[in-house]
Amino acid sequence: MNSTYGVIAVALVSLATLGIGAFGLRLSRTTSDFYVASRSVSPVWNSSAIGGEYLSAASFLGVAGLVLANGADMLWYPIGWTTGYLLLLVFVAAPLRRSGAYTIPDFAQVRLQSIGVRRVASVLVVAVGWLYLMPQFQGAGLTLRTVTGAPTWVGTAVVAVIVVINVVSGGMRSITFVQAFQYWLKLTALLIPVFFLVHAWTDDGRPSPVAPEAWFQPFGEANGPGLYLTYSVMAATFLGTMGLPHVVVRFYTNPDGHAARRTTLIVLAxxxxxxxxxxxxxxxxxVYASDLLDSGRTDTVVLELPSRMLGGNTGELLAALLTAGAFAAFLSTSSGLTMSIAGVVGQGLNRGLGAWPGLGWARGLSTITALRLGAVGGVVVPLILALSAERIAVANSVTFAFALAASTFCPLLVLGIWWRGLTARGAIAGLVGGGLCAGIAPIMTIVWGPEGWLGVLMSQPAAWSVPVGFGLMVGVSLLTRSDIPPNVARTMVRLHTPERLEVDRRG
Known part of the structure; x- marks a missing residue:
């Protein structure tokens, strides 16, 4: 690919991101603006922003790479990532908005009246965010290296710096505008080249992919690990969506629960x-890039196809458009993740950490200043990991984050919203137990690389870590019924009463 076109594409996306973020800065004045855009984002704007932040490197590059390598089984990833919003619509969206919270730890404290639950949830928000941010940074480095030949660290650093600038400058208000723009950029970047590529494919006389028969068949090992892996991916993606902090926080920006439901329906489309x-x-x-399997560069297939199939200026320009879309994917998802981490860390600086020895200075910070410090600090660890850790397939690494969210926040939200018997000790047990199971598994997979069924269970832990999270929350809550908050009935009414009924009752 012509590196000049690639550099121009990355530069234009970066400048557009900073420019739109600066526009949002002009509208950000209050704490509510920075945390939840004053809860005034319409369903159309919010759904576009959710699409922008949710369609990450795993979606833009990783799905195509997985399909290239493994065939039809990999379609469970996009199916699961989409279906997760249907479950979120049914179980979580409207009640979560009615809670009046800014973050998941806020919801946990409102529902369970426990600082302990809040602290555990805060740690997990940061862990999920870091686990999800690392592949975004790595993917940015891979993309810039593929199209320009620049060192991997350059793309990683560029994304990290732009994201911090946008979050620090305008908070949720800024990144809402940025992410909405970036969804439509990503869709356009994939859609336009497809017409050219499919036309070239049909004219080329090669109508069928060159692949073994198993590549076309789902459940390739119907009675073996293939079936377990499929169901585990489904559990992680179906349930993990409703527990992703950067997804959940966007529903706090809707005006009311009805708008949150409408937002979810548009997101599905x-x-x-x-x-x-x-x-x-x-x-x-x-058909055209099977050699990428041997070189381990399947994640670059989207970027390389135009040059391979079309060549010339047309191929180069379309590849540059795809580069722009890929870079937008890294920026938009990283912005949402950084915002979710910054909100939690910023609140921690104000409320909890300021009471620790040596951190008394934090109590004097304004809420917005604390959020800005949280944004800067929140990207440091994943940035270091992205620069130092060995790269793994982006879709696989993102699935670890989904498994962690599905094993912790999914039980907390579902049980917290729908079961009044949940207690603080039960919630902590489920968060810690499910989190340890889903958190240790990817570490073992990356560091140790176990083989056989143990390796299979560790590579996709959601099928067993999610039941652990739910089971511990229910079991310990049943053993600690005396801990049920005394105001739980009032809280449940607040979560489940539509706003229009509340207005009618008060009127």
Missing amino acids: LLGTFYLLPTIYGVLGR
């Missing part, structure tokens, strides 16, 4: 449209 496209790139990759 936006994601369903988008996920049709990476699959096409994966199939075309089997």
